[in-house]
Amino acid sequence: MSQWMIYGATGYTGTLVAEEAVRRGHKPLLAGRSAAKLRPLAERLGLEYAAVGLEDTHALEKAVGTVELVYHAAGPFIHTSAPMLKACLAAGAHYLDITGEVPVYQHAFSLDAAAREKGIAIIPGVGFDVIPSDSLIKYVADQLPDATHLDVAVDALALSEGADAGLSAGTVKSMIELLPTIGTLQRRNGQLVSQPMGAGLRKVRFPRGTKTVMPATWGDVEMGYHTAGIPNMNVYLSLPPAIMYTARVLSPLLNLLKINPVRKFASRMVERMLPGPSEHTRETGRSAVYASVRNAKGETREAWLETLEGYQFTMVAGVRVVEKVLDGSYKGALSPANAFGADFVMSIEGTTRWDTLPE
């Protein structure tokens, strides 16, 4: 019998994690809603599978009850996380996911007491969004415990020659679901505030050069608050210049995505057009993070990190996190950095961290 389950195993990312798990000697149960999609994957990897829909509460709890841990990879998580969290709490199985969606983090953290009582861990965001940035936030925040302001900038763009589309359909579909309703979230005096898209562009020095970045909703704006409790936070993403410089003008168009049929049509288009990054892009791409904190006296600390391309990172780190949780005694709702520490990210091959960048 399998010790853990990958739910959403047939998706772009779930399949990568399943393949990595097998390479590391695991035999996870592959799960999802479609037997027709699960069967060929299970046969190829020599694993067992379980087809169960998230709306079938009884069958889901029964399937989850056969494992110690669920690695949830089926998104958009705004639609999939709550039923799986409920099943994990009922069955007493640890819950991990790879969401970067702020409302999903908020719901997961609201279940902290229930998870402690049940003796399970709930650790959302164990992918590229947010392990590297969450770890770097903890790294700089631990050096300045009275910090009042935090800036974090993520450069997730593949930096390789001949790189193809850097995003999977699932990632873009998750953005389509959330962006129109939550907009650009930043944190002021402990509260989340929405600001106009495309405002506040700035330049940030990354290990491979300086880039323009744009304030954007990224999981850290919520997760970083659980990790470091710093009341003011700016979260930036490096995006293609064509997006950043037109975002202000084009952002009203996002309102169209609030209309159900338009959103569904856009999601279908995305499914057809985005197969996800190729193996070449994943293996040669890189991503980078910058974080800085300052306190009321004006003292600062900053650091940089470079690591694997985002989906490669999610694949590699995902299985390491599963191993840690199965071997450990984690309880309650935790951020990745508070669960595994600021240095866990350094155990992922290809990761380098700097306190000062060489000139």
Ligand SMILES: NC(=O)c1ccc[n+]([C@@H]2O[C@H](COP(=O)([O-])OP(=O)(O)OC[C@H]3O[C@@H](n4cnc5c(N)ncnc54)[C@H](OP(=O)(O)O)[C@@H]3O)[C@@H](O)[C@H]2O)c1
């Ligand atoms: N944290 C990170 O850095 C990170 C990295 C990669 C991905 N992600 C997130 O992970 C999610 C999946 O990404 P992906 O690239 O793997 O997408 P994908 O290729 O579109 O796969 C999505 C998977 O979720 C399943 N699914 C979707 N809605 C479901 C529902 N209501 N009930 C049951 N299963 C459902 C799909 O099943 P069907 O095939 O049956 O539709 C499929 O197996 C996205 O939300 C993405 O943003 C995060």
